[in-house]
Amino acid sequence: MGELQSLLESHGVMLVFLNVLAEQAGLPVPAVPMLLVAGALGMREGGPELGAVLAAVILACLIADTAWYFAGKRLGQPMLRTICRVSISPDSCIRQTQSLYLRVGPRSLVFAKLLPGAGALSTAMAGMTATPFPLFLFYDALGALVWAGGALLIGVVFTDFVEVILRAFSTYGPMAVTVVAAAFAAFVAWKFVRRVRLLRRTRRVPRMSVGELEERRLGDRFPLVLDVRSEVAERIPGALAVDLNAPLDLLSAHPVTTEIVVYCACPNEVSAAILAERLKSAGYANTWALAGGFDEWKRLHGVAPHTASGPEAAAALAPRVKGPGPLL
Known part of the structure; x- marks a missing residue:
């Protein structure tokens, strides 16, 4: 984790951009921890400039979400089915996402990134429902600002706490990484077992x-x-x-x-x-x-x-x- 701190201090904006772009593209690489650290380090001399970080996050979100938008516009419902099929979330995610977007419209993009699993599905729904592209860009950028701004603000407010965690990771690096990885693996396994049980039960329905x-x-x-x-x-x-x-x-x-x-x-x-x-x-x-x-x-x-x-x-x-x- 000490290496992460050093990298963020020297190449913070680019690292945050790449991390957010990968996460918004659908890769299992959470960006919020890095945003929290960037927010905390931004208060230090030599840390990443928070305005530049926020601009990089919004740009990364717009790039990835535009791809989801046009994928939804071109492929439609089959793409949503594919996303949900490979997801560890319950298969009802299509119904819930459609319901949210059709009730609220493109304004749902403002808070979609705050809801687990709703970000990519909501941007795909924007394309499927032929939301005007400029309107999509406006609400998507606003949603990226809310999501990233909130994470950076938490990092700023809890700078001391974040630094304690960074020092703990530096001191107990391998052990801490192992604990975090084990907890994440246990969560994924629990979600997977729940889904398998649900599928087995519902397959008995004629x-x-x-x-x-x-x-x-x-x-x-x-x-x-x-x-x-x-x-x-x-x-x-x-x-x-x-x-x-x-x-x-x-x-x-x-x-x-x-x-x-x-x-x-x-x-x-x-x-x-x-x-x-x-x-x-x-x-x-x-x-x-x-x-x-x-x-x-x-x-x-x-x-x-x-x-x-x-x-x-x-x-x-x-x-x-x-x-x-x-x-x-």
Whole structure:
């Protein structure tokens, strides 16, 4: 850690720029610790100039986030599915991110970097929803300023505490690094085990293929179709949008023999399977999660999945059953 202090004192702005650029690009290299140290060292003579550090952070964020913006604009929903598939976060991250961005719009970029896992997904959503590029740049730069400015300010305020940590790392370098690495590895392992257990549990929920759903819709056994995604413009015709935690007594008008198909837009149909699991426990035995979700239904109809935002999304909303909030 002594080497980090020396490097920051001599090449602080460039190191912070590269660290933030790597983190915002998606690499597992947290930038906040370096920002805290830069804030503390910025109060010393010979330390990095805080204004230059802040400008470097904003530039790095704009470069990385612009790439996410155009990736979202070009690739759309499949890219979000890929991000969530490789993430250690629950598979409901697509639904939650869509819901946040479609409720708040580009203003969500101001605080997205403060929420774990929401930064890249929110910038991708900006591209997917065709947010004007100048507006995106404005709110993204403001968000970078809030995020980096807060970290630098904490480093400045707690300069003495940060210096104590730096001295401890210098004295107990290998041991301290081992402890931090072990704690991080334990956290990742815990998140991974939780996800594996969730996937194993939800795989037991039966799936209905899109072809089978279409056969029922075209026949005389039209099932009740539930959409557990966020406030998006498009959905399967006749589907009822519900919150994942909506009280089940809202379905009391439907007999327990009703055939119910639940769909989402998340990898492994996790959100849909969770609601289907609840419905089965409540006595709705003829309940399925839709295999492949909304994207598979769109592919069957020969249209690439996409989403809309703002007034377009609000105008197209079907009646929505409100619940107390997301489960995951």
